[in-house]
Amino acid sequence: MADDRTDSAWGTFLELGDPADGPLHVRLARALRTAVTGGRIASGSALPPSRSLAADLGCSRWVVTEAYAQLVAEGYLEARSGSATRVRAGAVAAPEAGGAVAARWEPEFDLLPGVPDLRAFPRRRWAEAVREATGTLEWAELGYPDAAGLARLRQRLAAYLVRGRGASLDARQLVVCAGTLDAVLRLCRALRAEGHTHVAVEDPGWSRLGATVRAAGLVPVPVPVDGDGLRVDLLRGARQVRSVIVAPAHQFPTGVVLAPARRAELVAWAREVDGLVLEDDYDAEFRYDRHPVGALQGMAPEHVVLMGSVSKTLSPALRIGWAVAPPRWSAVLGAEHVGGMPPPVIDQEAFARFLAAGAYDRHLRASRLRYKRRRDRLLAELAASLPGLPVSGAAAGFHLLLSLPDCSAAVVVEEAARRDVRLADLDDHRMVRTADAAGRTLVLGYGNVADQAVPGAVRRLAEAVAAARRRGQDREHRHGGVHEHDHERDRGSLGDGGGGEPAG
Structure with a gap:
């Protein structure tokens, strides 16, 4: 204090x-x-x-x-x-x-997904970039910022996305925004103005996307995800939908990569309905078993908006993101009337300098090596402490799925919290809960847990699983061997978004 x-x-x-x-x-x-x-x-x-x-x-x-x-x-x-x-x-x-402000729970082991290694944030290099930006910005640039973002940053980002993500664009199509959700909100407002009423989202998926779609006055429509990614065949059945938010390089939370045939099918759908694909490229730079998958936007730049941010690569605290849109949409995204606010100009200039100096590329290379090493260690510890439990998800990003065949994920989350470990249940990311969603999968994040803490975190996780198994056995014994689900499941299918509220 x-x-x-x-x-x-x-x-x-x-x-x-x-x-x-x-x-x-x-x-x-x-x-x-x-x-x-x-x-x-x-x-x-x-x-x-x-x-x-x-x-x-x-x-x-x-x-x-x-x-x-x-x-x-x-x-x-x-x-x-x-x-x-x-x-x-x-x-x-x-x-x-x-009257006191409640303190946020900071567990000893935080295995929530979606948070990068905050200890590895390049403080010194970023501070240097901010200092240089503060000293070199023109006086006129310290006024109210351009709603589309600082021109120098847009140029640097455009070059990086063409080189590093296989995107097809020029700087005029790029709008700097305050993260992915800001881009989604702006896009949804623009879609609504064009007569759209519904937007499809992946299910399970990032729950805040559905909430953002609703905040813009549109209806989120859940579309199931399988081992090949978004079910485009079911998307075609939603006649009221002409736009969809999808993470093709590494779906959250399932960790699957959109299969090549599905990518082509999704692009064909967008062209048929004259629709828009909002590509959430949230952690695509981190692939460990092969080169990262190129952006879908490069296949169909006239129907895909590429959205990204530094929230997973540097820190969510910076609130720097971008959206690359077809020309008919980019002008609207950068207009003041759609709302949103670009990041502070000094931070934009600092990031432009970070890119120009090659510091961003070096940081990404070091992060890939660190996350790969941490993922390998996590897999080894899981195999030793929880043998036989299936692990899934592409070797990418910084989360994976752990299946629990004989106990409830929700109960494991409770037991882990008692042991000062924070976990996530896959079902917390579902909009529609079906009978076949048995509540038996954990989403394990390893981005923000120190390397040396991995063994201790897995040991506590194993203790939580053992405690959840005992609770399940006690329940079965009390009910004469009749199994009861830990949580009631609502039957649902692809619909108009009324199948349930998104979590969080």
Whole structure:
């Protein structure tokens, strides 16, 4: 916890009241006392020097020194020679527990998917890029940003996507945004303005996508995913749908890669319905058994929007993303009326410099090696501690699936939490829960767990699985051997999005 003695109360608003309420030094002491007892000035906070406060109030210094002296005598303040006058420790009552902000649970082992290795964020190189950007931006560039993004970053990103992702574009088609969800929201608003009413999403999938589609006033339509990716044959059956959000390079959370035949089928569908494919390229740079799969956008740039961000490659805290759209859509995406806000200009310029210096490529190469090594270690530990449990998902990104043939994934998540391990149940990412979804699969993320922590995390996971098995056996024993699902499953199929609310 930071030392609260470094806090400053220089900007505190003081209500001095009317001159009829008494001399100014009395009213100032009363205002300061109220600010301290009311919690607006925290314990240990430094008050401004008497000369500075007197200048701000337009009064003599004597008024301030008299007010300070009164509050020192009453025990609210403390004054030391050579140091600032501060609020005395303990003078401010601690807030009641009910008013405190709840602390976020930070487990010892965090195996949630979707978070990169935050310990590996290139702090020094990024700080250098920010410092250089701050010193070199033109004065005019420090005003309100272009809604489409900084021109230099758009050019650098366009070159990177052509080279690294096999995309087909020029910089005018690229819009810089505040992450993938910002791009989806802008696109959905533009689709709605063009008469679209429904947008298909993968099921299971990233639950926040469905929520974002709804926020734009459209209806998300769940389309099942199998071992080859999105079921395009079922997508064709949804006649009200002319746009779909899909992650072809590495589907979340199943980890499958859209098969070549499905890629061609999806592009053919988009051309037939004059539709739009929103390609979520969230972690496509990380493939460990072969070269990364090229972007679908390169096959059909007239019908595919390529969306990406640095949330999985650098950090979600940067809020830098992009969308490469066909010309008829890119102009709309970069318009102010669709909402959204580009990242801060200084951060955009810093990322442009990061790209230009080759630092981004070097970071990606190092990350691929680190994640591959970590994935291999995780697989070895799972084989040793949980032998026989099937593992699936492409050798890509930083998550995999662990099947649990004889216990409930939801129960394992509960038992793991008791052991200070955070896990995810695959069913939490389903929009439609069917009878064949038996709740027997975990999504294990290994991006943000340290290499040396992997063995301990797997041991705790094995303990949680063992405890879940015992709970299942006890339940069967109580019910005479009749198996009961841990959670009720709703039957559902491809529909109009009414089959259930997305999680999260």
